[in-house]
Amino acid sequence: MSFIKNHIAQQTLNRRKMLLLSAYGLCGAAFGASVRPGRAAPAPRDIKVAWSYRDRTNPYWNGIVSGGEAFVESLGWSRGDMINLINGGSSEKSLSDVKSLLSRYGNKTALAIDPNDMPNCRPVVEAVSQTGAYVSTIWNKTDDLHPWDFGDNYVSHMTWSDVQPSEQTARVLFDAMGGKGGVVHLGGIASNNPAIERLKGLKNALKAYPNIELLAVQAADWDTQKANQVMSGFLTRYGDAIKGVHCASDTMAYGVIEALLAEGAGNIPVVSYDGNPQAVQMVTQGKLLATVFTNPHWAGGITASLAYHAAIGSFRPSQEPREHREFYGPATVVTTSDAKDFKAKYIDSNPQYNWNDFWSLAKGPIKYDT
Structure with a gap:
């Protein structure tokens, strides 16, 4: 179980780094460094793709971010061209980072984000919409918040039926x-x-x-x-x-x-x-x-792809059916009877995905308790 001890140690180190960065006003420096002046990415309208998430030392979020990086590489960019907004589990920092991003890039922003908790989703979406940028969310939002209430700017929301x-x-x-x-x-x-x-x-x-x-x-x-x-x-x-x-x-x-x-x-x-x-x-x-x-690699890539393609006008979210704007992601229970075969297919190497086939693994529209 040495990897567990290493994982705990890495979480402690990461937490210390976050505290130091916050103290010196450097949180979010990761995204500033990744888009230095003079690095021209071959993207229509010079769109900036960003992922906002909790913590890359967490294997799940590492999978999400790896998917986002695979998507930007499919555009002919380097993975460093994706802006990373790491909130460390703070909804306040999440919103602050998003607002800083929007103030810098405005309507040229394509944001993929887990808002960290349900109440934080609305102010994030409102800030993006008011700027004319584009956002796709995963996991956390309130039931009364819907992409179709924000025209094209709130592109999509994916969650999982857990x-x-x-x-x-x-x-x-x-x-x-x-x-x-x-x-x-x-x-x-x-x-x-x-x-x-x-x-x-x-x-x-x-x-x-x-x-x-x-x-x-x-x-x-x-x-x-x-x-x-x-x-x-x-x-x-x-x-x-x-x-x-x-x-x-x-x-x-x-x-x-x-x-x-x-x-x-x-x-x-x-x-x-x-x-x-x-x-x-x-x-x-x-x-x-x-x-x-829950296939985080696919989820991370598709969420970024949806925001990006809406931003460059490849499709109009407002013209899509509602099941393309709020949908469930895939979930597979893995037990001791099938874990070896599953590991060989999905863990030892990531399958190749078509990042333009947005809903290939979607599992239907989100259903709400009435």
Whole structure:
């Protein structure tokens, strides 16, 4: 499990760097350096492509950004031509970075972004729309915010229907527990759509397993170190009553497993979500029971492509059907029975995607609870 310790150490280093950059007013320097004067990219209207996200040391977000870089390389650019806005999980910084980007490039901006939490999506979209730029979002927005209410400027929103896959992983976990015993859940940021849906999936599965008891639910904010601390607290409080762990992300599962091993409880089964390379490898080894792959490489590339092509006028978002403006991304549950084949196809090498085929892997329009 040395990679888990290395992952925790890298998160600590990254956090320190973010604090130093913030203190000296240098956050966002990554995007300033990537578009130095004199670097003319062969793009119509001199459009600047940017990705705003939490943290590249997180394997999931690294997959997202790698997809964005693959897209800009398909334009004949270098991957360094993509502007990186790294918010470190701060919605305030996310919005501030976007506004700085817009003040510099105005309507020549094509932005791909996870707004970090649901409430932050509206001010981001409004700032982009008022500037005449273009934005495509993923994961987090409120149900009353829709791309078609902003003409062409709010290009699209992609999320994932996490309830059913999360329920599937919970069932895998409960079966491994013999259908009885206590389970704990470590969730993401409470206001995040995926955190809400993944907990709902767990609770749906519980209805079919009357002898499984949900001992505790606690947010660990998608963070490996915090998950390690939360799991240590659960072990202190519940001890041997814990027979299984349901995690809302792979990165939190790494911290959980480290805590379990430290207490000599490495035999407790764990399931997670995101399908990161390390997690899929752990599933092949039986160290995780299951994870859920959401194809971040494709999502990162397509989200950037949609914003860019809207910006250069390749298509008019307002003329597209609504299922092309709000749609679900793909999700695949990976278990020990199929992890090796899955790893060979999707992890060991990224499939080649046509970045102009925007909705090839989309799984239908987003549905809202009425």
